[in-house]
Amino acid sequence: MPELPDVEIFRRxxxxxxxxxxxxxxxxxxxxxxxxxxxxxxxxxxxxxSLVETRxxxxxxxxxxxxxxxxxxxxxxxxxxxxxxERGDAPPETACLVIAFDEGGFAYLSSRRLGMxxxxxxxxxFASAHHLGPDALAIGRADFVAAxxxxxxxxxxxxxxxxxxxxxxNVYSDEILFQAGLHxxxxxxxxxDAQAETIFEAMRRxxxxxxxxxxxxxxxxxxYLLPQRLEGGRCPRCGQALDTLRACGxxxxxxxxxxxxxxVSG
DNA sequence: AGGTATGTTAATTG
DNA sequence: GCAATTAACATACC
Numbered sequence: 001m002p003e004l005p006d007v008e009i010f011r012r013x014x015x016x017x018x019x020x021x022x023x024x025x026x027x028x029x030x031x032x033x034x035x036x037x038x039x040x041x042x043x044x045x046x047x048x049x050s051l052v053e054t055r056x057x058x059x060x061x062x063x064x065x066x067x068x069x070x071x072x073x074x075x076x077x078x079x080x081x082x083x084x085x086e087r088g089d090a091p092p093e094t095a096c097l098v099i100a101f102d103e104g105g106f107a108y109l110s111s112r113r114l115g116m117x118x119x120x121x122x123x124x125x126f127a128s129a130h131h132l133g134p135d136a137l138a139i140g141r142a143d144f145v146a147a148x149x150x151x152x153x154x155x156x157x158x159x160x161x162x163x164x165x166x167x168x169x170n171v172y173s174d175e176i177l178f179q180a181g182l183h184x185x186x187x188x189x190x191x192x193d194a195q196a197e198t199i200f201e202a203m204r205r206x207x208x209x210x211x212x213x214x215x216x217x218x219x220x221x222x223x224y225l226l227p228q229r230l231e232g233g234r235c236p237r238c239g240q241a242l243d244t245l246r247a248c249g250x251x252x253x254x255x256x257x258x259x260x261x262x263x264v265s266g
Numbered sequence: 267a268g269g270t271a272t273g274t275t276a277a278t279t280g
Numbered sequence: 281g282c283a284a285t286t287a288a289c290a291t292a293c294c
Contacts, residue, residue: 002273032290115273
């Protein structure tokens with residue numbers, strides 16, 4: 001689940017329901033997810049402070065405490081999510097971190113526990129220290145096109161590389177390339193300007209529509225690959241059976257008809 | 267049992 | 281130097 005649209009929904013949820021509510025208790029249930037902070041110090045950093053601002057860079061979510069001098073950092077790995085809790089709710093079994101207000105609170109859930117929980121004084125410095133590229137919804141068209149066309153390898157791998165572009169993972173890179181009508185292994189350097197711009201526009205539209213759909217595949221507009229991205233899935237445009245290939249260590253889904261490899265550049 | 271899964275990182279290979 | 285692959289991490293599901 002957690003690519004840019006999912007994390008953006010988590011951010012909005014926390015922003016809407018966490019404002020101005022002092023943290024009373026912090027419970028760490030998965031100590032191995034903590035990076036550079038102990039459960040005790042995390043509790044001390046948050047105790048009786050409100051989270052007053054949220055930010056997102058790629059797949060990382062930041063929640064800033066009042067005073068602007070410290071930020072909780074969350075990364076959701078493969079299976080993480082964020083869930084608000086009402087008063088009296090018991091935290092789910094997969095809760096790795098529970099932050100309780102006077103009434104209710106929120107929980108960081110993860111069944112596969114591959115994410116991270118941390119603390120930083122400055123989200124921008126954190127992003128730079130972790131070598132994150134520009135956020136996929138913040139990068140400008142010209143920068144995007146120039147960087148993509150300078151990549152000799154597969155477009156899909158470039159889209160997914162967090163050091164080049166932050167926020168896109170395996171699922172949404174497939175969707176973007178399907179919407180752009182380009183083969184996942186098309187070399188970035190063999191794209192012309194118009195093709196690179198098509199990918200940029202497809203990326204923005206897919207990410208914005210996914211956020212509007214609250215990152216719920218069932219609520220995406222018609223014509224999306226994502227709900228068909230499974231065994232037996234068919235192209236929503238031409239009806240042909242979808243195919244898979246391996247790229248950058250992941251399984252890519254695509255339509256062999258609508259995303260045929262460029263015959264000229266091979 | 268073994269393969270796969272929306273993630274990242276380090277080491278390795280071409 | 282670049283790009284892709286592999287293995288590792290932890291867990292659930294088929």
